[in-house]
Amino acid sequence: VNDRVICSGCGIKIQTADPEGLGFTPPSALERDIVICQRCFRLKHYNDIQDVSLTDDDFLKILNQLGKKDALIVKVVDIFDFDGSWLPGLHRFAGKNPILLIGNKMDILPKSVKRPKLIQWMKRASKEYGLKPVDVHLMSAETGEGVLEAADLIEHFRKNKDVYIVGSTNVGKSTFINRLLKEFGADEELMITTSNIPGTTLDMIDIPLDDGSSLFDTPGIINHHQIAHLLDKKELKLISPRKEIKPKVFQLQQEQTLYVAGLARLDFVQGDGQSFVCYFSNEIHIHRTKLEKADELYRNHLGEMLAPPAAENAAAFPELVKHEWKIGSEKQDVIFSGLGWITIHGSGAKIRAHAPKGVHVGVRPSIF
Ligand code: GDP
Numbered sequence: 001v002n003d004r005v006i007c008s009g010c011g012i013k014i015q016t017a018d019p020e021g022l023g024f025t026p027p028s029a030l031e032r033d034i035v036i037c038q039r040c041f042r043l044k045h046y047n048d049i050q051d052v053s054l055t056d057d058d059f060l061k062i063l064n065q066l067g068k069k070d071a072l073i074v075k076v077v078d079i080f081d082f083d084g085s086w087l088p089g090l091h092r093f094a095g096k097n098p099i100l101l102i103g104n105k106m107d108i109l110p111k112s113v114k115r116p117k118l119i120q121w122m123k124r125a126s127k128e129y130g131l132k133p134v135d136v137h138l139m140s141a142e143t144g145e146g147v148l149e150a151a152d153l154i155e156h157f158r159k160n161k162d163v164y165i166v167g168s169t170n171v172g173k174s175t176f177i178n179r180l181l182k183e184f185g186a187d188e189e190l191m192i193t194t195s196n197i198p199g200t201t202l203d204m205i206d207i208p209l210d211d212g213s214s215l216f217d218t219p220g221i222i223n224h225h226q227i228a229h230l231l232d233k234k235e236l237k238l239i240s241p242r243k244e245i246k247p248k249v250f251q252l253q254q255e256q257t258l259y260v261a262g263l264a265r266l267d268f269v270q271g272d273g274q275s276f277v278c279y280f281s282n283e284i285h286i287h288r289t290k291l292e293k294a295d296e297l298y299r300n301h302l303g304e305m306l307a308p309p310a311a312e313n314a315a316a317f318p319e320l321v322k323h324e325w326k327i328g329s330e331k332q333d334v335i336f337s338g339l340g341w342i343t344i345h346g347s348g349a350k351i352r353a354h355a356p357k358g359v360h361v362g363v364r365p366s367i368f
Pocket of ligand 1: 104105106107108139140141142143167168169170171172173174175176220241242243
């Protein structure tokens with residue numbers, strides 16, 4: 001594409017190579033008199049915001065701008081992947097601006113989870129990350145539960161100022177904003193424009209609010225420690241929970257192993273027999289085996305009994321890396337970023353988690 005072709009909607013440089021990237025336009029659309037990028041096209045014609053991913057550098061540029069504004073920042077996290085979708089450091093860039101924390105996708109957590117307890121947990125976890133949100137809210141952008149309350153909270157805390165919605169990719173930002181658009185003014189008069197951040201080529205969607213302020217949708221940042229980057233679309237669909245999760249409980253003795261499909265593994269190395277509660281997409285098969293047989297099982301059955309990864313992707317799948325912990329007396333969750341977690345009752349259990357190289361694994365005080 002000629003370097004000088006820019007989108008007449010947002011001013012970004014047009015490209016035809018990367019459909020997921022900023023400024024993408026199908027080559028056929030270049031024939032038209034007025035060229036606009038696919039994101040602006042969809043926004044204009046379908047009132048539909050598509051997510052666009054940024055590199056770390058670009059995201060830092062956005063964050064740097066946020067501190068200079070006088071605005072409400074709405075940070076959206078995926079409560080099923082709280083740590084993986086967190087965006088560490090946001091509070092340092094936000095300056096004095098208030099941050100409203102919204103946990104999305106609450107529809108996939110088991111109904112038995114008590115909301116107030118989860119909110120308490122989110123407040124504690126935020127504090128550990130150094131963030132003190134003005135409020136914490138739960139919603140499901142998909143089912144609409146809690147979305148109107150989220151809108152009310154935004155209205156309450158913004159005090160006639162602009163609003164910036166931030167979050168890593170896949171937290172449900174676009175779904176949330178599309179729902180807000182439908183609730184509040186998908187009428188044709190609503191003019192949505194994109195505005196450039198000075199000094200960069202990054203655009204944000206600018207949605208006017210009725211008092212002259214704006215709601216800005218910032219593109220999402222890719223989180224490199226999530227397992228999503230190792231999987232193809234079909235595999236990703238399978239591991240992403242779509243419905244309420246049914247926890248699977250395993251009563252384990254020491255020297256037993258659980259495989260989470262072929263994507264991760266947890267060894268119960270030593271300790272008293274106890275239950276291991278698995279929170280993953282209902283489609284993911286958990287396979288129990290003896291620790292001494294576990295390596296061989298993986299070598300011989302990755303891509304079949306242990307799938308995903310699918311057979312054709314098994315050879316290229318990164319090797320599993322080990323992490324070891326001794327669990328104290330409190331209940332802990334062993335988290336596999338982007339995949340789910342396993343709750344262990346503790347009492348001095350020695351455990352070893354295995355996850356693909358690059359995927360974040362950690363333990364945290366149990367969420368439930
Ligand atoms: P974005 O990258 O942050 O803009 O996220 P999207 O809005 O594109 O959503 C990412 C994926 O999560 C999509 O498959 C959505 O359908 C799904 N999703 C978004 N919100 C929810 C929700 O509240 N519950 C569930 N179960 N899925 C959701």
